[in-house]
Amino acid sequence: MGQVRNFDSEVQELIEGLNVDLANEYASAIMYTNYAAVVSGIHTPMLRSFFEAEIGDEQGHAQYLATKIRTLGGTPVTAPADIPQTFDVRAMLESARDAEAATIERYVERRQQAEALGMIELQNKLDDLIDDETGHKEQIERMLEDLHLS
Numbered sequence: 001m002g003q004v005r006n007f008d009s010e011v012q013e014l015i016e017g018l019n020v021d022l023a024n025e026y027a028s029a030i031m032y033t034n035y036a037a038v039v040s041g042i043h044t045p046m047l048r049s050f051f052e053a054e055i056g057d058e059q060g061h062a063q064y065l066a067t068k069i070r071t072l073g074g075t076p077v078t079a080p081a082d083i084p085q086t087f088d089v090r091a092m093l094e095s096a097r098d099a100e101a102a103t104i105e106r107y108v109e110r111r112q113q114a115e116a117l118g119m120i121e122l123q124n125k126l127d128d129l130i131d132d133e134t135g136h137k138e139q140i141e142r143m144l145e146d147l148h149l150s
Helices: 007-038 044-071 089-116 120-146
Strands: none
Touching (some): 007 044, 044 089
């Protein structure tokens, strides 16, 4: 006899995961806002512009996730994940790179959950988010190399 799936518990698990993602998107928006404000040194203009440009992307991701969580019957979280505080440029970029890498991993897992549940729109949106976050991560990696900070 085949195993019976519990659709409701799988959706609840997805909602819980999306809330973790949401808290991390909030944290990313705050992190980039803070880094744009405190970055200093010779590379300040370039890094400030980069950090400021990321804020809107992260807020857009958060808005999508909050809406999707509610659509699925959940309640979106309101608190961000922990945010690293630093004034060191190398640490800022490494922290941002690591946050993007962790986000990609979570979104790949979330995409698998959405696929198992037959949620095509969510799968497609997660593919877009994975692409976006991968672009952010690769850009940060190039900055670390170009600035001789890696």
